[in-house]
Structures are given as structure tokens and as C-alpha cells.
Amino acid sequence: MYIRWLFQLSQLQQPRRAAFLKHIQCKHQGARHWTHSGGGPYRAVIFDMGGVLIPSPGREAAEWELQNDIPPGTILQAFISGGEKGPWMKFMRGEITTEDFLQQFGRLCSEISKTSVPVGSFFSLLTSEQVAKQFPVMTEAITQIRAKGLRTAVLSNNFYLPNGKSFLPLDRKQFDVVVESCLEGVCKPDPRIYKLCLERLGLPPSESIFLDDLGPNLKAAASLGIHTIQVDDPETAVKELETCLGFTLRMIVPNTCPMRKTMDIPRGSLEKYLKDLLGTQSTGPVELLQFDHGQSNPTYYIRLANHQLVLRKKPPGTLLPSSHAVEREFRIMKALANAGVPVPRVLDLCEDSGVIGTPFYLMEYCPGLIYRDPSLPGLEPTQRRAIYTAMNRVLCKIHSVDLKATGLEDYTKHGEHKVQTWIKHYRASETSTIPAMERLIQWLPHHLPRQQKTTLVHGDFRLDNLLFHPEKAEVLAVLDWELSTLGDPLVDVASSCLAHYLPSSFPGSLLRGFSDCDFTQLGIPTAEEYFRMYCLHSGIPPTENWNFYMAFSFFRMAAILQGVYKRSLTGQASFVDTEQSGKLPEFMSNLAWDFAIKEGFRVLSHSGWSQSLPSTSGVSSYIPFTESSPAHASKGTLVLSPEGLSPPVRELYHQSLWSHQASAEGWTASLLIEYLNGKQ
Numbered sequence: 001m002y003i004r005w006l007f008q009l010s011q012l013q014q015p016r017r018a019a020f021l022k023h024i025q026c027k028h029q030g031a032r033h034w035t036h037s038g039g040g041p042y043r044a045v046i047f048d049m050g051g052v053l054i055p056s057p058g059r060e061a062a063e064w065e066l067q068n069d070i071p072p073g074t075i076l077q078a079f080i081s082g083g084e085k086g087p088w089m090k091f092m093r094g095e096i097t098t099e100d101f102l103q104q105f106g107r108l109c110s111e112i113s114k115t116s117v118p119v120g121s122f123f124s125l126l127t128s129e130q131v132a133k134q135f136p137v138m139t140e141a142i143t144q145i146r147a148k149g150l151r152t153a154v155l156s157n158n159f160y161l162p163n164g165k166s167f168l169p170l171d172r173k174q175f176d177v178v179v180e181s182c183l184e185g186v187c188k189p190d191p192r193i194y195k196l197c198l199e200r201l202g203l204p205p206s207e208s209i210f211l212d213d214l215g216p217n218l219k220a221a222a223s224l225g226i227h228t229i230q231v232d233d234p235e236t237a238v239k240e241l242e243t244c245l246g247f248t249l250r251m252i253v254p255n256t257c258p259m260r261k262t263m264d265i266p267r268g269s270l271e272k273y274l275k276d277l278l279g280t281q282s283t284g285p286v287e288l289l290q291f292d293h294g295q296s297n298p299t300y301y302i303r304l305a306n307h308q309l310v311l312r313k314k315p316p317g318t319l320l321p322s323s324h325a326v327e328r329e330f331r332i333m334k335a336l337a338n339a340g341v342p343v344p345r346v347l348d349l350c351e352d353s354g355v356i357g358t359p360f361y362l363m364e365y366c367p368g369l370i371y372r373d374p375s376l377p378g379l380e381p382t383q384r385r386a387i388y389t390a391m392n393r394v395l396c397k398i399h400s401v402d403l404k405a406t407g408l409e410d411y412t413k414h415g416e417h418k419v420q421t422w423i424k425h426y427r428a429s430e431t432s433t434i435p436a437m438e439r440l441i442q443w444l445p446h447h448l449p450r451q452q453k454t455t456l457v458h459g460d461f462r463l464d465n466l467l468f469h470p471e472k473a474e475v476l477a478v479l480d481w482e483l484s485t486l487g488d489p490l491v492d493v494a495s496s497c498l499a500h501y502l503p504s505s506f507p508g509s510l511l512r513g514f515s516d517c518d519f520t521q522l523g524i525p526t527a528e529e530y531f532r533m534y535c536l537h538s539g540i541p542p543t544e545n546w547n548f549y550m551a552f553s554f555f556r557m558a559a560i561l562q563g564v565y566k567r568s569l570t571g572q573a574s575f576v577d578t579e580q581s582g583k584l585p586e587f588m589s590n591l592a593w594d595f596a597i598k599e600g601f602r603v604l605s606h607s608g609w610s611q612s613l614p615s616t617s618g619v620s621s622y623i624p625f626t627e628s629s630p631a632h633a634s635k636g637t638l639v640l641s642p643e644g645l646s647p648p649v650r651e652l653y654h655q656s657l658w659s660h661q662a663s664a665e666g667w668t669a670s671l672l673i674e675y676l677n678g679k680q
Helices: 002-010 014-024 058-067 074-080 087-092 098-113 119-126 136-147 191-201 215-223 234-245 267-278 326-335 381-399 416-429 435-447 490-496 527-538 546-569 584-604 647-662 671-679
Strands: 044-047 151-156 177-180 208-212 227-230 287-291 299-304 307-313 346-350 360-364 455-457 466-468 475-478 485-487 611-614 620-623
Touching (some): 044 191, 136 234, 191 215, 208 215, 208 234, 381 466, 381 475, 381 527, 490 527, 546 584
Parallel strands (some): 208 227
Antiparallel strands (some): 611 620
């Protein structure tokens, strides 16, 4: 622990003791080590506890003295007083009880400070969770060491707690051997305690590495032939340990990759910002990786000391108006923190472009699984259905958020405004004329549903924007809120089903499909089943104009992909094959127009060949799905082509609707359709 400085201090004369105290107040750079003449291969790693596995409470002691109006240095002087026969050293050897120690120690502190000192308060701080929390980097290192077949041990100068248990706030299962001074009656740097540890490991000194934060302890270990590493900063020490062992001690962060040159950010200014925000004094460098998803707003994994964070920023360069709004993402995630919707905990929004070049926000890193392939390979059918059920339920939670209670009543407008917004986004990133997009731009505003409900809408709700628990079908966090708005919740339901209509061979990394799979065999709900599941969970009747929502969703995705393609031309997109991405907007817009045509068929045959299905409220409602072939229903079929129409309707289609859509005015609203709409 921090107080193990005491033994070293007690051995020094006053001038050298003062110099040492001045030295330990400085920040050390790097990890120094005493090395024996031999060299690996190593078979065990021995860890000290305080200052190595858990933070040293030195700073907390100084802050505690300040907060309690105790003269600075009182605690340290009391610890070193008496040397080996002082109350602290006897306490670490288990020779006195906690009660006796607090009495003797309190009396000593009062004599030094000439005032009453509440040592019980300091002892509570010393053993609190905030001080005794293991560094994640050390936890990962131990996991990797054991995975390679090496042995691990903890060798600590510690003490008994009032309940009679020793103070060792660690998971003992991490270690093959645990050696505690209070149980053994001997402390470091006494050589006997090192020999005891080696004996229990069953290894010679030359096959072990020892990590400690104090020079005398390391020197004693090295004199026995143990390779040593001095720990001034856990991150730096782990890197040196990696060099000694010859393998990485860091767990791979899923879905990350090394930084792309065009997406790198200034690390010096970022590190200063992080240290000011987090209050950390770590001397180790900031670790930065880039997530390989998040096409719109570049997303990064950050590790600094024991903090694991995610940074999400606007891309560089000239951006479309109101796009890439990380400010909106931050606001919505902060508002949802206590609203029953699982989201990562956001920490700060930085709108100062001077820090890393563009505005950004920070959130805590949440480990979990992101399912990139919607067919969920490697899972059992029951597991797949459970995943999609959990996805459906969390969507219902989003749509049930109390807008007034969360302060989101003014979040944005909805309805036609959103269609026009996406038209404007597409026009701003347009690089060539896409006929289907032109038809949709004319068609969509004329066929908006009669909206009956306004809720919070995620805007890009897909399986790969959800973080799942690694062992059960539970959504830990909903990610990527950039497109969130207030509007029609069925837009989110349609977005959930985009993959149902895309082939598994669909190019590009932004979306993957599985329309050519057998949903029944996979155990995954069809789009129709997923929609009915949503209606059941939300307590609403099914809608009759599902095809409109799918047309709008594919139109919007085409506009998004057009923006990605245009940014890729200037190197602003995160991970894009420029040539391939240029073909995707047209592909998506053609799918959208297919659904627009199907919506026209539905209107034509509203009372002829649609099936009436029972709604969740017990009232019949029309829905454009057939239940005759559920494994293929999710391809949007009641009728996929004019050949599936009844003869009279097919003739009407060929004479009027088809000729209109094939004409130069094909993207304008058909007078016949408008007439029929008025007759309903």
C-alpha cells in the first residue's frame, strides 16, 4: 500500500528522508526495474496490491487531511513513527487488532498535529471501494497471463479489518497463490515473505516476475534472482510486462481497428482535455482505436488510466446543414438516462472545435456484443428469436418514453417536414440523377399516412445499433441516436425490417440482409411477425399502409448512402469502398419504388383482395400481408407483380397505372390513384 513507504522512510536519516519525501511527490515517468542476471522464460507473475493492482491512496490521504483541517503530512509522520515497532508496522504483521491500532494511531496523530484526529474516518477511506477498485488494465493482464498457462500470485503488505477478515479487495480466483503479511506475520522487504511466495508457486526465482511500486521491495526481490518491474503507472508497467513475456496483455476491443490516417485526431490536446475532465493524474499515454462502424459520425475507443470511454465526433470538412448533429445525440442520451431506455452514460459534450478539430461528446464504454449479421450465425433458433424479441421490446420502450418528463416535448417537428428534410439532404449530396429517387421525391409527400401518434423515434433502429449482453438476450444499450426525432413510431418498426428485404449478398458494410434465408428454419420472425409482435407489445392495431413505411425507409436509406458516397469522394467517410458505395443509392431507391408500387396495388384493391386480420384491440384491421407462406412473406408479398392481380384489376393496371408510371410524368401523383383515394 501507499503506507509501505514507511519502512523505507524509517531506515533513512532525516536529511535523506526529506529528500525522499520530495522525490515521491513527483510524477515518475516510465517503469524502472532491477534485473537479475538471468532471463526468462517466465512461468509466473507476482503482483503487489496497493499502487499496482489498486490505486495508491496517497492522494486520498492528502485530500482527507485538507477536508478535515488536519495539518498536512500528519498521517505520513504517524505511519513512520516507531519504525518496525510502530503501530502501523505491527498492524501489518497482524500483531495488534484494528481497535488497538486505531487507538494507538489516533493518539500518535493527535500528538503530531496538536489536535484531535478522526482516524476512524481515514481508515474508512483507506478501505473504501473508491480507493480499492482494481485497475481494468491489470485485470485484463491477469486474464491474459492465465490464459497463456502462466501462474499468478499477489504478495501484499496488508492488515485485518474489524470483522476479522484480511483486507484484500481483489477477486482471489485471479491468483494461484495469495500471500498476505498480516496472515504470515512478516512484511516486505523481508526476504522470507518472497521465499514463501516462490515456495507456494513451486518455482525458482529466475522464472518469476515481480511488480511493486516501492524500490526497497523490488531490490529485495531482485537480490533473490526475481525479475522486477517498478510500477509508477499501471499502463506503462503492463507494456513493459508484455515485452518481458513476449505476448499482448490487452484484450481486443471488439469492432475496432487501428486509426485510419484521414480519421486520426490530435492526441496531445485530447489527453489534456480528458485529464482535466476526469481529474486523473495518470502519466501513461492515451490509447486510441477507431470503431469500424459509425459511418456518419466517426467513433473511437479511448483508454486512459482506468477509464474506458467512447468518443463520437463530427466528421471533418464541410457538412450538410443540420447533419451529423452530435449535440442532439448527447442531449437525447442524457435525457434518456433515467427513462427506462438502456443507453450508455454520457459524460461531456465539447463544442470547442479547437480540441480535436470538430465538436464531440464522450460516453462510458459499455462492453457487450453487436450482431453485425442479422441472420445471427452460430446461434440456435430459440436464441435468435429471443434476440429479435428483445430488440422488439426495447423499441416499444423507446416509443413509450414520457416526452414531458424527459424534457423532450420540443425535440423536433415531424410529419411532412421529415420527408422534406430527407429530400433536401439528398439534393445536397446528389452527384447524378437517379430516376427512382425522382419518382419517390414526387410520390412520398402525396402519400403521407394520417398520423395518429407522435413518439420519440430512434431514426435508425437496426440490430447492429444495439449492444447485447454476451450471455443472454438482453439489450444493454441502444446506440447511434443521430437521426432521433419526434414522429411516427412505425418508421422505426420499418427500419427494423430493412434487412428482411435485402439479400445476404448485399454489398457494403453499412447494411447486411438475409431476404434469401428461410426465416422459419432460422427461428427469426418474418417482417410481418415482427410487426405483429410490436403491435402486441405496444397495444395498438396493425396498420394497413405498411408499404408506405417501407418505401420511406428505403428512400431515407438511399439518401443516407448518397451522403456517405459523396463524403467518400473527399475522404470524409469512415470505412467506405468509394466505387461500390456509389451504386448503393440507386439500388435502395429501386427497392423503395417497388414498395411505392405495392402501396398503389393496395389502394386499388383495398376492398377486393386484402386480408382482414384481427388487431390487438379486437377490431378487424386491414394489413397487406398474406399468411399463406410465412417463410417468404417478409419479402413484402401479398402481390409481387401484376400477374398476381385478379384479371379486372390487372387490366386496369396495364391501361392506366403502368402507363402513367412508365411515362415522363411517372414520378408525379397519378390522377387515378388520387381519385381512388378520395373514394375510400
